[in-house]
Amino acid sequence: MKKNAVHLSSLREFVMLIILLIMVGILSLLSPAFARLNNFINIFKQTAINGILAVGMGCVILTGGFDLSVGSIVGLSGVVAALLAQGNTPIIIPILSAIGIGGVAGLLNGTLVSYLGIPAFVVTLGTQNFIRGLAYIISGGRPVFGVSRAYEQIAGMNIFGQVPLLVVYYLVIVAAFAFILQKTVYGRHIYLVGGNAEAARVSGINVKDVKLSVYMIAGLLAGIAGMLLTSRTVSGSPITGSGYELDAIAAVVIGGFSLSGGVGKWYGMLIGALVLSVLSNGLDILGVASYYQYLIKGIIMVGAVYIDVRGRARMQ
Amino acid sequence: MADYLLELQGITKSFSGNRVLDDVTLRVLPGKVHALIGENGAGKSTLMKILMGIYSANAGNIVLDGQQVHIGGPRQALDLGVQMIHQELSPVLDMTIAENVFAGVEETKKCLGIFRIVDRKRMDKEAADALAQVGLHFAPAKRMRELSIAQMQMVEIAKAISRKAKLIVMDEPTSALTEKETDILFDKIRALRDKGVSIIYISHKLEEISEISDMVSILRDGRMIETRPTKGVRREYLISRMVGRELTNFYPKREVPIGEVLFEARGIGWKNRVKDVSFSLRRGEILGVAGLVGAGRSETMSALFGVLRRDAGDVYLNGRKADIKKPSQAVARGMAYITEDRKATGLNLIASIKHNITSVYLRLFTRRRLINEKNEQNAADKYIQMLKIRTESREKRVQLLSGGNQQKVAIAKWLAGDPDIVIMDEPTRGIDVGSKYDIYALMGELAARGKAIIMVSSEMPELMGMADRIMVLADSRVSGFVERKDFNQEKILGLQFV
Amino acid sequence: MKRMVALFLTLCLILMSGVVLAQTETPVFTFCISHMTNAFTVTAAEAMTAAAEAAGAKMTVVEAAQDINKQVSQIEMAVNTSDVIIIEPVSTDGVLAAVSAAMEAGVPVVIFNQAISDPSRASTFCGVSNADLGYMQMKRAIEDMGGSGSVALLLGPLGSDGQLGRSAGYKRAIDETNGAVTIAFEETANWTTEEALVLAENWLQTGIEIDAFVCQNDGMAMGAVKATEDKNLKIKCYGLDATDDALRAVKEGRLELSVSQNTEAQAQASVDSAMKLWAGEEVPSEILAEGLIIDASNVDEFLK
Incomplete structure (x- = not known):
């Protein structure tokens, strides 16, 4: 038969990589400011938060699930971190609290979805509201300021002169999940559960635990993202993060993930998140109004999936 | 030339340079059952898809009733009186029978003089008429979900009748039916034939072909090998024409010494579907499990393996009670379960052959707890070769394989762990003769190595050909055991009816 | 007939309860x-409650979560x-x-902070002129630049009352310079620090000269402050709203000023x-507080 049918699953990642490179090329031609090294560092910095969320979202989507609550988790963990990061409190306390909140929220989502069998869409829509509510209650509805200098350094500091720690965290997380998804038995189980949960169960895989764990991962990473965002903006606001879940979903879909599960590569999450931030960075620099940016984002997303669908149809 | 109802003349079809049909001509007489046989991948379904207008041929003509026609899609085929009943039925389960019968061609009436609305009453009435013609007396308002697969099939036939079909294509219509249901289906087919309707009947079951068909056409590798009257043709002949070689012994049963008791089930129960099932299984033994559809065969297997949580009974391994409440425990204790429905519960269709093969015993392919690419590749290549899985690459998605090759992958994934007890539920359903033979050979090989096999099957010849002993289930209970020396079709059949 | 009587009695009851309500000793207000x-x-909300007390x-304070439908029901x-x-x-x-x-229905309505499009329908409007606030802020920024230069504007959600009014004030102040002050960039950051930070970073990246970031609220101003500090640039940032955090930044010399809408x-x-x-x-039909x-x-x- 046809040789190219074999590598079908990586088609969309490939297409998006090309689109990403074309975008970078065009933007570099249009604006010399875009092509500078420090702007690329900038882009990675701006990708980091959505990128970290996309990694967690990617894991959930690989199992065929969905998590609409990550934006709210960013808000809650960010507010709590900001409240705890005042004055001379050791920064480890807000850091662990934010991550802990993410973990607990993820555990809640995972238990409801996996063990009580409530559809993920419903569960996470519910926890989205619930967690957002907690963020408002805890903060009294207002932004929290007065974050300590030390805490600000978590995301704000640069190493090797120019490289922001924020970017380092992001790349470390991507690398860790590339490793987990590619190399570990657990990672493979995520794919198997997403590909066919019933077949995975018959094969002796503990499907419920795998499903629970991916929501935990999404929660933990959202907690980390919230903590980092608080450090980056030196404040924690209860509205922060609303809509972030959709950006994360957009990133993984652009990156070639199938919403029905089982399909998607680690580099897809990276490419998808980068496509989105290159787009807004480049268009900002060119002075294109944000309204048009929404337009272009929408076209790219639907276009990416279309190319993929058509490609698959043609090869079969 | 109008003697023929349908003529497919010189049909040629290629997919990206790969010729799957080569100058195929098929002529179907009116009022005849015309069997179409061939191994999977021989081009049967492609030919039928061209007839239904799903694919268009690169060359060749379709002549219907002496008129050359162009068929642009299933809807157009339907208008010309050509209807296909697919192997995998896809009714809308939560709609009524009438709604399914009229799906896409809903009867309408005027409402308020402007709107056309669905005429439910007329649809129900006509659906009931059509159902009566196939001997079903269901309320047309009944939901599809409440029907058995056989009944759904009857509804499909009713659908064809209601649309005044001249030619009905049936693709493996009996793959999910019991013998009794098959007999009923055959009665309907004969009745249709007597009314002048032609049937193109695709099946792997050669006994059925000789029973029901008037003519038989054999396809091999995209070419039409032969068309002849069915009467008097021997099955060995058909097999040899299909595979292009003589099969010396179709059931490669090996005589192996039967060892000690390895596995025992005592009083297994699950809801109302499995009641007090007890049996034992020895090393080297192939235990056949027979029964009508709905007798609780698959449910029993699922309850043994922990896929269904049994509410009565115990499982013993090597004489010791084994705690098997979920599949992971069964796997850990050396059991394997090749399920009835490879697509729903056996395979990860969107993953590669390699990833499917290593999916059960993934830990065996790790080094320092990390998945080792080389080990995985070696294992995949080994089983592709051992089971003769036809593919150009181990990375190919399982979805793209033929049914027989998919089934081999579904089996291969269990072999890597060298399990002692292998449950195979309908291991050869809907697959081609060559693949069947390969799977039988593998079963013999496993038995010879001292493994114990449970083989659930609806095909009597297969059970009688391969099993050492047959356990018959009827109405959720064990109705009897038959030893190989006492195998007798009437006896086994008799036990299936309560 | 019986039904008519029942209806009549119910109506009376409702009317009476209204009268009773109107005659209570303590006035009851609702802040939507x-x-x-x-x-x-x-x-x-806090100031309102304290003043009433x-x-x-x-x-009673009720909030509509930005949902007009909800607010109408609450009213x-x-x-x-x-x-x-x-x-x-x-x-x-x-x-x-x-x-x-x-x-x-005889219940007077006070519109607070944001004027409605037909002010005559309500009893009165108590607020502040967004245009005046914007004008004050921009005027100071222009003075600090020495009367000429280029500014980057971080705006509220486009089309919102606050944005439209404050931008009108900016325009008035900039027009008065007869072209000596130009707008280098202008974009919405939807009142948020995160969006403002990203925009400011991207603008600074272009190398186009920016003498001041003038922001329509303090949250966005803090984003601009962060972006300039990260690049070790000394560009003055101007906020609006006088939030605690912004005031602290003013005290530390990181933010030039904030305008309080009082x-x-x-x-x-x-x-x-x-x-x-x-x-x-x-x-009076309109009571405007002074910006500070x-x-x-x-x-x-x-x-x-």
Whole structure:
């Protein structure tokens, strides 16, 4: 038969990589400011938060699930971190609290979805509201300021002169999940559960635990993202993060993930998140109004999936 | 030339340079059952898809009733009186029978003089008429979900009748039916034939072909090998024409010494579907499990393996009670379960052959707890070769394989762990003769190595050909055991009816 | 017939309860606020409650989560429970009908902070002129630049009342320079620090000269401050709203100034008007509070 049918699953990642490179090329031609090294560092910095969320979202989507609550988790963990990061409190306390909140929220989502069998869409829509509510209650509805200098350094500091720690965290997380998804038995189980949960169960895989764990991962990473965002903006606001879940979903879909599960590569999450931030960075620099940016984002997303669908149809 | 109802003349079809049909001509007489046989991948379904207008041929003509026609899609085929009943039925389960019968061609009436609305009453009435013609007396308002697969099939036939079909294509219509249901289906087919309707009947079951068909056409590798009257043709002949070689012994049963008791089930129960099932299984033994559809065969297997949580009974391994409440425990204790429905519960269709093969015993392919690419590749290549899985690459998605090759992958994934007890539920359903033979050979090989096999099957010849002993289930209970020396079709059949 | 009597009696009861309500000793006010999710609205709600308490009135605060539909329902409900309704509208047009209905039912309406598109429908408007606030802020920024230069503007959600008014003030101040001051960049950051930070980073990346970031709220100003500090640039940033955090930044010299829209004064004016309306007195149709510039010279007075 046809040789190219074999590598079908990586088609969309490939297409998006090309689109990403074309975008970078065009933007570099249009604006010399875009092509500078420090702007690329900038882009990675701006990708980091959505990128970290996309990694967690990617894991959930690989199992065929969905998590609409990550934006709210960013808000809650960010507010709590900001409240705890005042004055001379050791920064480890807000850091662990934010991550802990993410973990607990993820555990809640995972238990409801996996063990009580409530559809993920419903569960996470519910926890989205619930967690957002907690963020408002805890903060009294207002932004929290007065974050300590030390805490600000978590995301704000640069190493090797120019490289922001924020970017380092992001790349470390991507690398860790590339490793987990590619190399570990657990990672493979995520794919198997997403590909066919019933077949995975018959094969002796503990499907419920795998499903629970991916929501935990999404929660933990959202907690980390919230903590980092608080450090980056030196404040924690209860509205922060609303809509972030959709950006994360957009990133993984652009990156070639199938919403029905089982399909998607680690580099897809990276490419998808980068496509989105290159787009807004480049268009900002060119002075294109944000309204048009929404337009272009929408076209790219639907276009990416279309190319993929058509490609698959043609090869079969 | 109008003697023929349908003529497919010189049909040629290629997919990206790969010729799957080569100058195929098929002529179907009116009022005849015309069997179409061939191994999977021989081009049967492609030919039928061209007839239904799903694919268009690169060359060749379709002549219907002496008129050359162009068929642009299933809807157009339907208008010309050509209807296909697919192997995998896809009714809308939560709609009524009438709604399914009229799906896409809903009867309408005027409402308020402007709107056309669905005429439910007329649809129900006509659906009931059509159902009566196939001997079903269901309320047309009944939901599809409440029907058995056989009944759904009857509804499909009713659908064809209601649309005044001249030619009905049936693709493996009996793959999910019991013998009794098959007999009923055959009665309907004969009745249709007597009314002048032609049937193109695709099946792997050669006994059925000789029973029901008037003519038989054999396809091999995209070419039409032969068309002849069915009467008097021997099955060995058909097999040899299909595979292009003589099969010396179709059931490669090996005589192996039967060892000690390895596995025992005592009083297994699950809801109302499995009641007090007890049996034992020895090393080297192939235990056949027979029964009508709905007798609780698959449910029993699922309850043994922990896929269904049994509410009565115990499982013993090597004489010791084994705690098997979920599949992971069964796997850990050396059991394997090749399920009835490879697509729903056996395979990860969107993953590669390699990833499917290593999916059960993934830990065996790790080094320092990390998945080792080389080990995985070696294992995949080994089983592709051992089971003769036809593919150009181990990375190919399982979805793209033929049914027989998919089934081999579904089996291969269990072999890597060298399990002692292998449950195979309908291991050869809907697959081609060559693949069947390969799977039988593998079963013999496993038995010879001292493994114990449970083989659930609806095909009597297969059970009688391969099993050492047959356990018959009827109405959720064990109705009897038959030893190989006492195998007798009437006896086994008799036990299936309560 | 029986039904008619029952209907009549019910009507009487409703009317009487209205009369009883109107004659209670303590006036009951409802404050319908658009949302409670940022510093301004929270402060407004608190100031409103405190002012009412001081005046001896009962104040109920209900929030509409930015949903106009919800706010209209809340207004309709308040008509039955309150003597005066104070509304901070979600939408300047969307509340019009509900306001008229309340007025016709005899419940006076005070519009707070954001004027509705037809002010004559309500009893009075207590607020501040966004255009004046914007003008004050931009005027100072231009003075600090020495009368010429280029500015980058971080705006609220486009089309919102705050954005439109403040931008009008900016335009007035910039037009007065006869082209000496130009706008280098102008984009919405939707009141948020995160979006402002990303925009400011990307603008600074272009190398186009920016002499000042003028921001329509403090949250966005803090984003601009962060972006300039990260690049070790000394570009003055101007905020608006006088949030605690911004005032602290003014004190530390990171933020040039913030303009207070004097939320407390607006709230006080609203409650005063409500008390007068309850007592049946006349009130002017518009009461505007003065904006206040808070910079290093006076920040200590406002820092709590």
